[in-house]
Amino acid sequence: MSQFLQVLLSGLATGSIYALVAIGFTLVWQAAQTVNFAQGEFVMLPAFFVLIGMSVFGMPLWIALIFGLAISIVVLGVLFKKMIVEPILPHGGITLIIATMALGILLKESVKEFYSAEAQPFPSLFPGDPINVFGAVLSLQDVFNLVISLGIVVLLTLFLNRTRTGRCMQATAQNPAVAEILGVNVKRMILYTFLINAALAALASFLITPVYLAKFSNGETLGLIAFIAAIVGGFNQIRGAIAGGLLIGVLDNLTAAYVTAQYRAALPLVLLIVIILVRPQGILGTSEGRTV
Amino acid sequence: MSVPVLSVRNIEKSFGGIRAVRGVTFEVRKGEILGLIGPNGSGKSTLFNCILGQLRPEAGEVEVNGQNVSGMRASDLNRLGVGRTFQQLSVFPKMTVLDNIILAGQEHHGTMLSRLFGPGDAGLTNEAERLISFFRLTHLRDTLAGSLSYGQQKLVDAAMAFMAGPSLVLLDEPAGGVNLTMLANLKERLTAYNAEHGTTFVVIEHNMEFVMSLCTRIIVLAEGGIIAEGKPEEIRANQSVIDAYLGG
Numbered sequence: 005m006s007q008f009l010q011v012l013l014s015g016l017a018t019g020s021i022y023a024l025v026a027i028g029f030t031l032v033w034q035a036a037q038t039v040n041f042a043q044g045e046f047v048m049l050p051a052f053f054v055l056i057g058m059s060v061f062g063m064p065l066w067i068a069l070i071f072g073l074a075i076s077i078v079v080l081g082v083l084f085k086k087m088i089v090e091p092i093l094p095h096g097g098i099t100l101i102i103a104t105m106a107l108g109i110l111l112k113e114s115v116k117e118f119y120s121a122e123a124q125p126f127p128s129l130f131p132g133d134p135i136n137v138f139g140a141v142l143s144l145q146d147v148f149n150l151v152i153s154l155g156i157v158v159l160l161t162l163f164l165n166r167t168r169t170g171r172c173m174q175a176t177a178q179n180p181a182v183a184e185i186l187g188v189n190v191k192r193m194i195l196y197t198f199l200i201n202a203a204l205a206a207l208a209s210f211l212i213t214p215v216y217l218a219k220f221s222n223g224e225t226l227g228l229i230a231f232i233a234a235i236v237g238g239f240n241q242i243r244g245a246i247a248g249g250l251l252i253g254v255l256d257n258l259t260a261a262y263v264t265a266q267y268r269a270a271l272p273l274v275l276l277i278v279i280i281l282v283r284p285q286g287i288l289g290t291s292e293g294r295t296v
Numbered sequence: 297m298s299v300p301v302l303s304v305r306n307i308e309k310s311f312g313g314i315r316a317v318r319g320v321t322f323e324v325r326k327g328e329i330l331g332l333i334g335p336n337g338s339g340k341s342t343l344f345n346c347i348l349g350q351l352r353p354e355a356g357e358v359e360v361n362g363q364n365v366s367g368m369r370a371s372d373l374n375r376l377g378v379g380r381t382f383q384q385l386s387v388f389p390k391m392t393v394l395d396n397i398i399l400a401g402q403e404h405h406g407t408m409l410s411r412l413f414g415p416g417d418a419g420l421t422n423e424a425e426r427l428i429s430f431f432r433l434t435h436l437r438d439t440l441a442g443s444l445s446y447g448q449q450k451l452v453d454a455a456m457a458f459m460a461g462p463s464l465v466l467l468d469e470p471a472g473g474v475n476l477t478m479l480a481n482l483k484e485r486l487t488a489y490n491a492e493h494g495t496t497f498v499v500i501e502h503n504m505e506f507v508m509s510l511c512t513r514i515i516v517l518a519e520g521g522i523i524a525e526g527k528p529e530e531i532r533a534n535q536s537v538i539d540a541y542l543g544g
Contacts, residue, residue, distance in 0.1 A: 165416075166416040167411070167412060167413075167416050168402050168406070168410070168411040168412075168414065168416060168418050169411045169412050170416075171391070171395060171398070171399055171402070171416070172399070172402075172403070172411070174388065174390065174391060175388050175391070175399055178388040178389060178390055178391070179386065179387075179388050179389075182382065182386040182388075183388075183399075184370070184371055185370040185371055185374060185380070186371070186374060186399060186400050186403060186456075187371045187374055187375055187403030187404060188371075188399075188403055
């Protein structure tokens with residue numbers, strides 16, 4: 005029982021980070037009706053901003069984290085929207101999707117070329133001491149990852165549902181033309197969406213990189229798993245992205261512990277196929293009609 | 297004589313070689329319910345969009361309460377107290393009826409900080425609930441707007457148009473696709489609102505019965521120009537209106 009609890013909690017900790025990244029897919033989908041295939045690289049890059057802050061500018065860890073967050077918001081939020089999304093979106097969603105794929109390759113290869121091709125150690129934000137939770141032995145880092153990720157998700161949900169700005173962001177995602185007529189600053193709301201996506205990616209980066217080490221190729225797996233998590237949960241719902249992230253994190257751990265560690269990487273793909281066949285709108289998603 | 301709530305002067309709008317609106321001029325006084333009717337292609341929707349700032353006319357002026365609003369953006373007009381309903385459904389489907397109606401009024405005041413940290417309802421819950429009750433939607437207050445029937449969504453749309461305390465409301469085909477019971481309810485509520493608040497309405501509508509029973513005055517457009525103007529009973533008996541509708 006304690007081993008099951010241990011596997012479950014550890015899966016939730018990893019899954020909650022997947023959820024942060026998957027929410028980014030949902031937010032960008034709602035704001036621009038497109039899929040950001042550079043999302044994995046958006047999680048890979050902030051860790052390198054922190055490392056640059058520490059190694060080049062000699063910042064202490066916590067200052068470097070704030071520096072990394074700020075640079076991520078500017079580069080992956082403001083610049084991404086102004087230089088990639090705004091000029092390309094009028095040419096169609098598919099064009100933008102291909103552009104984000106190209107951006108992902110550019111970011112990955114740039115880090116490999118200009119920083120390092122080797123995995124870099126990334127300082128842990130929390131002590132890795134084991135603690136005992138109802139008989140399950142967990143690392144403190146897992147516990148903090150779970151608490152912080154879920155805390156961020158709760159704050160984001162409260163922001164979207166309880167503040168005027170959050171309501172305007174929802175209105176912009178649901179009916180931008182009418183929102184604009186009602187006085188909502190639609191352009192600003194879309195910018196906020198991209199800023200939040202960048203901040204979530206940076207926070208996910210800071211939480212997961214101590215485990216995986218900072219490497220240029222980290223985004224490949226993370227981006228794919230989070231993309232699948234968003235589809236499995238329901239691509240057009242934030243709660244869907246959370247559910248999908250947590251589900252994949254837990255199933256991944258359960259499979260590795262009780263079935264096979266060898267094929268654990270295939271599990272998200274199997275889950276994706278099952279969901280597309282059985283419930284294509286995702287577990288918590290809603291069907292969307294399109295005129296073609 | 298008081299300043300008209302809406303004054304439209306010599307509006308001209310063409311698409312390519314087609315003159316959709318030809319020098320239309322009219323005024324609407326406080327408390328009036330004016331109907332704009334005409335056969336398909338008569339230019340009434342184009343005129344409506346010129347008044348609402350969604351199309352830019354080549355010539356002419358639009359004044360609201362004496363203020364020139366020609367070329368003003370739709371959102372600025374909304375802030376000035378011009379409410380509108382939409383031909384297509386305009387609700388936010390994944391938000392509750394209450395949130396939809398609050399949203400329609402919340403962007404008229406407040407700073408960036410109050411938008412982030414002020415009360416989530418912008419202090420508008422009471423006002424929104426008053427309108428929900430007025431339009432007999434109380435039992436649907438916390439229902440997601442997207443799950444309502446078409447007619448109920450039209451009522452929510454109407455309630456949203458009144459949220460900013462407008463002096464003028466433009467209703468774009470409010471009866472379109474609404475069943476008879478709901479239509480009677482909508483007409484009765486609009487008439488009651490007009491009587492209670494003296495709010496001025498301009499209505500575009502195809503449903504003749506609805507227009508004739510709701511409006512106090514009617515303007516008939518054909519081929520971009522005004523061909524008749526008067527009380528509903530006068531319009532009903534006007535031969536040029538009958539000819540325009542029958543293609544005579």
